[in-house]
Amino acid sequence: MSSRSSLSVVTVGFMLFALFFGAGNLIFPAQLGQAAGDNLFSANIGFIITGVGLPVLAVLALGISGKSNLQSLASQVHPLYGLIFTIALYLTIGPLFALPRTNTVAYEIGIMPFLENQSNNWALPSFTIIFFGLSLYFSLQAKKLVDIIGKVLTPLLLIVISILILAAFFNPIGMIQEPTEAYSTNSFFKGFQEGYLTMDVLAAFVFGIIIINAMKDQGASSKKELLVSTMKAALIAAVLLAIVYSSLAYLGAISTTEIGFMDNGGAILAGASAFYFGSYGKIILGIIVVAACLTTSIGLITSCASYFNEIVPNVSYQVWAIIFTLFSAVVSNFGLTTIIEFSVPVLSMLYPLAMCLMFLTFVSPLFKGKREVYQVSIFFTFIVALFDGLNAAGIKIQIVNELFTAVLPLYTVGLGWIIPAIVGGILGLILNFTRKVA
Numbered sequence: 001m002s003s004r005s006s007l008s009v010v011t012v013g014f015m016l017f018a019l020f021f022g023a024g025n026l027i028f029p030a031q032l033g034q035a036a037g038d039n040l041f042s043a044n045i046g047f048i049i050t051g052v053g054l055p056v057l058a059v060l061a062l063g064i065s066g067k068s069n070l071q072s073l074a075s076q077v078h079p080l081y082g083l084i085f086t087i088a089l090y091l092t093i094g095p096l097f098a099l100p101r102t103n104t105v106a107y108e109i110g111i112m113p114f115l116e117n118q119s120n121n122w123a124l125p126s127f128t129i130i131f132f133g134l135s136l137y138f139s140l141q142a143k144k145l146v147d148i149i150g151k152v153l154t155p156l157l158l159i160v161i162s163i164l165i166l167a168a169f170f171n172p173i174g175m176i177q178e179p180t181e182a183y184s185t186n187s188f189f190k191g192f193q194e195g196y197l198t199m200d201v202l203a204a205f206v207f208g209i210i211i212i213n214a215m216k217d218q219g220a221s222s223k224k225e226l227l228v229s230t231m232k233a234a235l236i237a238a239v240l241l242a243i244v245y246s247s248l249a250y251l252g253a254i255s256t257t258e259i260g261f262m263d264n265g266g267a268i269l270a271g272a273s274a275f276y277f278g279s280y281g282k283i284i285l286g287i288i289v290v291a292a293c294l295t296t297s298i299g300l301i302t303s304c305a306s307y308f309n310e311i312v313p314n315v316s317y318q319v320w321a322i323i324f325t326l327f328s329a330v331v332s333n334f335g336l337t338t339i340i341e342f343s344v345p346v347l348s349m350l351y352p353l354a355m356c357l358m359f360l361t362f363v364s365p366l367f368k369g370k371r372e373v374y375q376v377s378i379f380f381t382f383i384v385a386l387f388d389g390l391n392a393a394g395i396k397i398q399i400v401n402e403l404f405t406a407v408l409p410l411y412t413v414g415l416g417w418i419i420p421a422i423v424g425g426i427l428g429l430i431l432n433f434t435r436k437v438a
Contacts, residue, residue, distance in 0.1 A: 008215075008218035008219070008229075009215075009218075009229050009232045009233050009236070010233075010236060012211060012214050012215060012218065012229075012233040013232070013233040013234070013235070013236025013237050013240075014155070014158075014236070014237075014240075015210075015211075015214065016059070016207060016211050016233055016234065016236075016237035017236070017237040017240045017241060018157060018292075018295040018296075018299075019203070019207045019210070019295060019296060019299040020055060020198075020200050020203065020204075020207065020237060020241060020296070021157070021240075021241065021244065021292050021295070021296070022098075022101075022102055022105075022292055022293055022295065022296025022297070025051070025198050025200070025241075025244075025245070025292070026105065026109070026248070026265065026266075026269065026288070026289060026292055027105060027109070027264055027265030027266050027269070028047075028051075028194055028195075028197055028198060028265055029044075029047065029051075029244075029245045029246075029248035029249040029252065029265065030248045030249065030251055030252035030255075030265035030268040030269050030272075031252060031262075031264060031265035031268060032044070032047055032191060032194050032249055032252065032265075033248065033249035033250060033251065033252025033253035033255075034252040034253060034255060034256055034261060034262065034268055035179065035180045035182060035183050035252075036179050036180075036183040036187055036190075036191065036249070036253065037176055037177045037178050037179035037180065037183065037253060037256070038176055038177070038178055038179055039179045039183050039184070039187035040176060040249060040250065040253045042187045042188040042191070043183055043187040043188065043190060043191035043194075043249075044191060044245070044246055044249045045188060045191065046187070046188040046189060046190065046191030046192035046193075046194075046195065047191040047192070047194055047195045047245065047249070048195075048242050048245060048246070049192060049195065050192050050193075050194075050195025050196060050198075050200075050201065051195040051198045051200055051241070051245060052200075052238050052241045052242050052245065053238070054195075054200075054201045054204075054355060054358070055200040055201050055203070055204035056204070056234045056235070056237070056238045057358060057362070058201055058204035058205055058208060058354070058358050059204050059207070059208040059211060059230065059234045060227075060230065060231060060234060061073075061208075061358045061361040061362055062205065062208040062209065062212060063208070063212060063226065063227045063230040063231070064227065064361065064362065065361050065364075066223065068209075069086075069209055069307070069310070070086050070089065070205040070206065070209070070307075071083060071086040071307075071311075073205070073357065073361065074086055074357060076360075076361075076364075076369065076371065076374050077357075077371070077374045077375055077378050078371075078375065081378070083311075085353065085357075086307070087311075088350065089202050089205065089206070089350060089354070090206065090303070090304050090307050090308070092199070092202060092343070092346055092347070092350060093199050093202050093203050093206060093300060093303075093304075094300055094301075094303075094304035094324055094328070095304070095324045095327040095328045095331065096331065096343075096346075097199070097339055097342070097343040097346070098199050098203070098296075098300060098343075099297060099300050099301065099304075099324065099328035099331075099332075100328045100329075100331035100332035100334070100339055101332070101336065101339050101340070101343075102131075102135075102293040102294070102296050102297040102300070103127075103128055103131045103132060103293065103297065103328065103329070103332040104332045104335060104336040104339060105266065105289065105293055105336060106127075106131055106289050106290045106293035106294070107123075107124055107127045107128070107131070108266055108336055109266035109269065109270060109285065109286075109289045110285065110286040110287075110288075110289035110290040110293075111123070111127055111286065111290075113270055113282045113285075113286070114282060114286070124333060125333065128329050128332055128333065129329070131290075131293075131294070131297070132297070132325045132326075132328065132329045134294060135294060135297040135298050135301055135325060136301065136321060136322065136325045138294075138298045139298050139301040139302045139305065139321050139325075140318060140321060156287075156291055157288065157291045157292055157295070158240070160284055160287050160288050160291070161244060161288055163284060164251070164269075164272070164273060164276070164284060164285075164288070165244070165247040165248075165251070167276040167277075168247065168250065168251040168254065168272070168276075169247075169250075171276070172254045173251075173254045173255050173257070173258045173259070173272065173275055174254050174255070174256065174257030174258050175254070175257060176253045176254055176256075177253075177256045177257065180261075186413055189410070189413035189414070189415070190413075192413070192414075192415070193413065193414045196347050196348070196351050196414075197340070197343075197344070197347065199343075199347065201351060201354050201355060201358070202347075202350060202351070202354055203299075203300070205354065206300075206303040206304075206307075207299060207303065208230075209303070209306075210299065210302070210303060211230055211233060211234070212226065212230055215229045215230055215233065248265075248269075251268075251269075251272055252265065252268050255268055255271060255272050255275075258271070258275055259271035259272065259275065264336075266289075266336075269285055269288075269289075270282075270285060273285040301321055301324055301325055301328075302321075304320070304324050305317050305318075305320035305321035305324060308320045308324075344392045344393075345389045345390070345392040345393035346389065347392075348385070348388040348389045348391070348392040348414070349385045349386060349388060349389030350385075351385075352381050352384065352385040352388065352417040352421075353378065353381055353382060353385055356377060356378055356381040356417065356421045357374075357378065359421075360373070360374055360377060360378075360425070367425070367428075367429055370428065370429065370432045371432075372428040372429070372431045372432040372435075373425050373428035373429055373432070374428070375428060376424040376425065376427050376428035376431065377421050377422075377424035377425040377428060378421075378424070379424060380417075380420035380421060380423060380424035381417045381420060381421045381424065383420065384404065384408065384411070384416050384417040384420055385417055387400055387401070387404065388414060388416070388417070404416055408420070
């Protein structure tokens, strides 16, 4: 590979890191570290699997499948399912939850500490206009996305994050404390579920298309060359994410004795920054948060507008970008807590379906892509995921929960869908065979 090609892969890898590393990726690792305490290692491994490993696998799944977009990938179940699932996923990581969250996190962590009057009614709307105005401007420069994010914003983000991380390692705030009740047992699975909140597996199916197209623009022509370069870029992003997540989790774990238990990861980062850098800590944290959230916001607007322009071509990409930007700006003013609260049930239902589709894509050569395998496996997964979502929403159907707990391993830790997915795949193979015989 030429030096120019190597530089292109590194740049695209940096861009993928920045697209993933947004609002939730900042606040959740620090919060996990503080809550996990002495069980930090196992909880962090669980978080990295869902927050790093699975998103990278999802990007590679797109590359291996040879499909041009998520809808064509999901349509291997059924064309109608492909359309509904893809729309639901784009709306979840777009204007309903993830996009508004980027603005809200940037404001609450990066801007609010500078405000003397915390009840200023104009502060959030004013910041929202500026934040989404910049996001929209850069989103309309989609062709320059690699240069804007990979060569400018990501290096800035990594430099500033490194300052805080190095301070934590060379001068720990305090000793790691005992875990909270939630992490006293099954800390690995608790961390695994916390990784859902980053939304990165869902986003990977979207960002993966951006990465594949970027590699094509950088000169990758053959399928093999495209897959290899995509894999290298994804691995670069994965290493960076794993290092940053683990470091932020460690920072949270050592912060308890000095700043106490905080309600969210943003408060933990604010307290740690103030401890190390005093008043300058606000500036450092503000740069980290706003840069991280802005890069993700740009990627999400670009992806959502591109997809909906494909399915409704009469509405231009520019108009879709404006629609999603304005809608997200309105939703973001409901506040971070409300956005997260409403997103958890949806994520609890969508995540198993996304992971099942990803694994089926990887093993599809074994069953030669037979539609029955996809259909039965996804259907069984959906049944369990539906009740996971209802439980997360506080709608508990006791008789079903008792049955699933008794017959499905790992149901109580949110992974009860795995065995039904496998059984469904086997039944799909049998169904396909019996149809051929008949």
